[in-house]
Amino acid sequence: MSTIDQFLSEINQILRSKDGQKLRDYLVLEPPLPPLYGVIVNELRGIFPASKQDALEAQCKKLLPEYDDGEVGGSWTSFISFLVQYFVFLRDVNVAQLLETHDMLKLLLQSCTLALSDTTMGIVALPSIVSFSRTLARLAIGLDKRPDLIAHLTQMGAGTGGEDVAERVTLVEGSANVIREALKKCLSEKVGNATGLDANGRPDGRRIGIYLLGNICLKLFFHCRKLRSAEFVFNSVNQNSPPLFHYAASQRVTYLYYLGRYHFANNHFFRAQSALQAAYDQCHREAVKQRRSILVYLITSNIILGRFPSMQVLARPEAEGLRAIFLPICQAITKGDLATFRSLLDMDHPNAAWLLQKRVLLQLRNRCEVLVWRSLARRTFVLSGFTGDATKKAPSLSLETLHTLALYLEGRVSVVGADVRNGHSEDSETRHNGYVDPDLEGEVDSEDGEVVSMDEIESIVASLIHQDLLHGYISHRYLRFVITGAKAKPALEVGFPNVWNIIRAAADTEVPGWVKEDRVQADGPRVIKITNARPAGSV
Numbered sequence: 001m002s003t004i005d006q007f008l009s010e011i012n013q014i015l016r017s018k019d020g021q022k023l024r025d026y027l028v029l030e031p032p033l034p035p036l037y038g039v040i041v042n043e044l045r046g047i048f049p050a051s052k053q054d055a056l057e058a059q060c061k062k063l064l065p066e067y068d069d070g071e072v073g074g075s076w077t078s079f080i081s082f083l084v085q086y087f088v089f090l091r092d093v094n095v096a097q098l099l100e101t102h103d104m105l106k107l108l109l110q111s112c113t114l115a116l117s118d119t120t121m122g123i124v125a126l127p128s129i130v131s132f133s134r135t136l137a138r139l140a141i142g143l144d145k146r147p148d149l150i151a152h153l154t155q156m157g158a159g160t161g162g163e164d165v166a167e168r169v170t171l172v173e174g175s176a177n178v179i180r181e182a183l184k185k186c187l188s189e190k191v192g193n194a195t196g197l198d199a200n201g202r203p204d205g206r207r208i209g210i211y212l213l214g215n216i217c218l219k220l221f222f223h224c225r226k227l228r229s230a231e232f233v234f235n236s237v238n239q240n241s242p243p244l245f246h247y248a249a250s251q252r253v254t255y256l257y258y259l260g261r262y263h264f265a266n267n268h269f270f271r272a273q274s275a276l277q278a279a280y281d282q283c284h285r286e287a288v289k290q291r292r293s294i295l296v297y298l299i300t301s302n303i304i305l306g307r308f309p310s311m312q313v314l315a316r317p318e319a320e321g322l323r324a325i326f327l328p329i330c331q332a333i334t335k336g337d338l339a340t341f342r343s344l345l346d347m348d349h350p351n352a353a354w355l356l357q358k359r360v361l362l363q364l365r366n367r368c369e370v371l372v373w374r375s376l377a378r379r380t381f382v383l384s385g386f387t388g389d390a391t392k393k394a395p396s397l398s399l400e401t402l403h404t405l406a407l408y409l410e411g412r413v414s415v416v417g418a419d420v421r422n423g424h425s426e427d428s429e430t431r432h433n434g435y436v437d438p439d440l441e442g443e444v445d446s447e448d449g450e451v452v453s454m455d456e457i458e459s460i461v462a463s464l465i466h467q468d469l470l471h472g473y474i475s476h477r478y479l480r481f482v483i484t485g486a487k488a489k490p491a492l493e494v495g496f497p498n499v500w501n502i503i504r505a506a507a508d509t510e511v512p513g514w515v516k517e518d519r520v521q522a523d524g525p526r527v528i529k530i531t532n533a534r535p536a537g538s539v
Helices: 003-017 020-026 035-047 050-063 077-092 098-116 122-144 147-159 171-187 205-223 227-240 249-265 269-282 288-304 322-335 338-344 352-357 361-384 399-422 428-432 454-466 491-495 499-506
Strands: 396-398 472-475 480-483
Touching: 003 020, 003 035, 003 050, 003 077, 020 122, 035 077, 050 077, 077 098, 098 122, 098 147, 098 171, 122 147, 122 171, 122 205, 171 205, 171 227, 205 227, 205 249, 227 249, 249 269, 249 288, 269 288, 288 322, 288 361, 322 338, 322 361, 338 361, 338 399, 352 361, 361 396, 361 399, 361 454, 361 491, 396 399, 399 454, 399 480, 454 472, 480 491
Parallel strands: none
Antiparallel strands: 396 480, 472 480
């Protein structure tokens, strides 16, 4: 008996016992291959070269008989095709040619996905699919970091330009799309009851692969920055997955990390904070690298929501180096120091490259300035505000005083910004070269427009009131911010409520993409939430 025949006989026994883990261990891909596989490769090249592909398929069918309904297990048509593709991969692959290897591995995974489609025996192929998907993901990311190897693909995509041409699919995204097809098979599992759980409360059938494959897809989509494709994964999981807590901790943590980053990228910071906090809490303490990745976005989300990291958090091993980056930003927000805040988040600041690489700089700069203005108004009230008296006059803050202080700080911004850029001050004409686009001539002030006006101060305070970050109203006649409801509590506490408490009270605690509860109870009908649905016929 040849080594190939012996190998096929052992595969047949594995299928009859439905041992997917053992099948995965037999279907080895990554070098260095065990000596036995070297013998198989030599036999394939000698007995079944490319010209004898049909003979190889016939031999597989002979030694791997298909199962009947009454049998315990056996092969099936799509599995035969997959196994033939596996032998072709072993026979023809040249690991020195990474791009060719990547394409062959995609074909192999597509063939394995077809084998996964079988409702009875497909579950046996699932561990192999997860293993192949991880290998494909590593190879795709590795190739993406070697632009010299994929430059021709980029040029081909650019050569098909035109405004009506669909967005080009990158190599990494193409790999993720292949893995996503396997994910769809897991999400469409119909075996078992409607809850998707077996008698022991564990995911049933192919559902056990939902988060294993979903996390690999998300890793690739985030690597190539395809958030729309990642959204498909989250939506599909949200509609078809059993609750997340039924899965292993490693799968939960990874999924919640990407879910948090997705909501962060879409400016849903409370949702991001909820997912990232859960991921951080469930991540093993010894997984320092993973905890650090989560902590970067968790700290950023919390800062935007008005919660600053404690010294205890910043002293943890996974927070090494983060204190020097985030603590000065928090201090500037607390003090209402516009100059320092803007200089810390300026593109020329030493930390800007790191913040941009993590894709958090713009969110901090755009979303936290409102908190700086709130703190500046609060400090102005502490220093010169009217706290109320026996004549029943309400506590108030002069907007003119706030304007004066803002002008002083804005002046510091201009000087600090110039110093950071060039080491000396420049006037606005030098910075902007006096250029105004012809289409906007007469509409744009060519002078430096950074100086805040009194109207802008009123607008800023009105915005803070509208966001419930200030409690009161504006007296436009007297140019004062008046605090209301300060009879029972101190004016400072009433007029400047805690930012985190305000945001948390108004936020929706549901996080789309995070399945927390069983959708079906007692095998009843699916529960569909229509809380936010519009009335029929509404626009």
